Amino acid sequence: MIKSWKVYILAIISFLVGTSEFVIAGILDLVSRDVGVTIAAAGQLISVYSISYAVGTPILIAATSKLSRRTLMLAALALFFIGNLITVVSTGYPMLVGARVILALSTGVFTVVALTVSAQIAGPGKQGTAIATIMMGFNLSLILGVPLGRVIASTYDWKMIFYGIGLLSFIAMLVILMALPKSQGEVNVPLKEQLALLKRPQLLLTLSISFFWMVGYTIIYTFITPFLMNITGMSNGMVSIAIFIRHSKFAGRPGWRLWCG
Numbered sequence: 001m002i003k004s005w006k007v008y009i010l011a012i013i014s015f016l017v018g019t020s021e022f023v024i025a026g027i028l029d030l031v032s033r034d035v036g037v038t039i040a041a042a043g044q045l046i047s048v049y050s051i052s053y054a055v056g057t058p059i060l061i062a063a064t065s066k067l068s069r070r071t072l073m074l075a076a077l078a079l080f081f082i083g084n085l086i087t088v089v090s091t092g093y094p095m096l097v098g099a100r101v102i103l104a105l106s107t108g109v110f111t112v113v114a115l116t117v118s119a120q121i122a123g124p125g126k127q128g129t130a131i132a133t134i135m136m137g138f139n140l141s142l143i144l145g146v147p148l149g150r151v152i153a154s155t156y157d158w159k160m161i162f163y164g165i166g167l168l169s170f171i172a173m174l175v176i177l178m179a180l181p182k183s184q185g186e187v188n189v190p191l192k193e194q195l196a197l198l199k200r201p202q203l204l205l206t207l208s209i210s211f212f213w214m215v216g217y218t219i220i221y222t223f224i225t226p227f228l229m230n231i232t233g234m235s236n237g238m239v240s241i242a243i244f245i246r247h248s249k250f251a252g253r254p255g256w257r258l259w260c261g
Contacts, residue, residue, distance in 0.1 A: 006121050007130045009179055010114045011137030013172045017080060017107040018141030020165050021049060023149035024100075029226050030158045035093050039226050048097055049104040056101075057108030064109070068182050069117050073110055077173045080106035084166030088159050111138065117180070150225070 024031065024045055032042035064072050083102035090096045114134050122130035149161045198204050 004122075004126075006179055007118045007133050009175060010118050011133045013077075013169075013176070014111060014114055014134050014137035015141045015145065016165060016168055016172060017110055018138040019145030019149065020080070020084065020103050020162065021053075021107055022142045022146050023161055024049070026146040026150040026225055027153040027158045027161070030153050031096075034158065035090075035096060037093050041093065045096060045100050049100045052101045052104035053108045056105045057112060060105060060109050061112055069113055069120075070176060070180050070182050073113050073117070073176055073180075074173055076106045076110035076113065077169050077176070080110065081166050081169045081173070084162045084169065087162040088166065121180075 028039060028042050031045070032039050035042065064075075067075075079102060083099050083106055086095065086099040086102065090099060111134075115131050118130040118134050119127040149158075152158075152161050152164075198207070
């Protein structure tokens with residue numbers, strides 16, 4: 001029971017870091033207006049985040065493989081806190097781009113390590129369920145975090161979202177420090193060996209399906225808020241509802257089905 005609660009703690013924090021990633025699409029028009037850039041330029045904040053996440057995460061994971069997993073999660077959350085702080089105090093577009101890079105790197109590292117740690121602390125035969133629980137928390141950030149963020153941004157200010165996330169991430173560091181035990185680092189797998197896995201046809205096919213599915217999804221996801229408001233004429237409240245319904249389809253993803261099963 002104690003071990004399962006530790007997994008849920010990681011899932012809740014995964015929801016937190018996931019919200020910082022996805023919420024920007026739900027408030028893209030507000031960010032664009034506040035920063036003084038076009039919707040297209042604001043959309044590049046998502047592109048910058050994605051590229052930083054994809055390129056930086058494997059490099060950082062490899063470079064920090066010998067660190068304790070708890071230490072690495074705490075370091076990732078500390079960097080995550082800094083990224084949110086820079087977002088809150090940002091005064092222009094370049095500063096916001098830098099914040100998105102920091103948030104991407106910290107989120108990527110934390111998510112990967114959380115998946116590893118959840119499998120380690122799960123009971124025998126429960127590793128798959130533990131990993132799916134972490135993914136459930138991450139997926140919920142898209143289903144619930146984005147529409148909730150839209151409501152907060154419309155009622156107060158879009159920076160309030162990152163102010164709250166930053167505060168909660170600081171609390172999350174304290175929780176991890178007290179709840180999770182120290183664990184040793186892992187054997188560093190060279191990048192060359194990791195890339196060699198792509199020579200397996202089955203794995204390459206699976207990754208290709210996921211890649212093209214995500215490309216198709218995120219193209220619509222990125223600009224869904226401006227589309228709903230400018231083309232369909234929806235109000236802020238209706239946009240939040242539409243985003244919730246749209247993202248609820250994420251419940252059909254494999255990680256969610258695995259957890260439910």
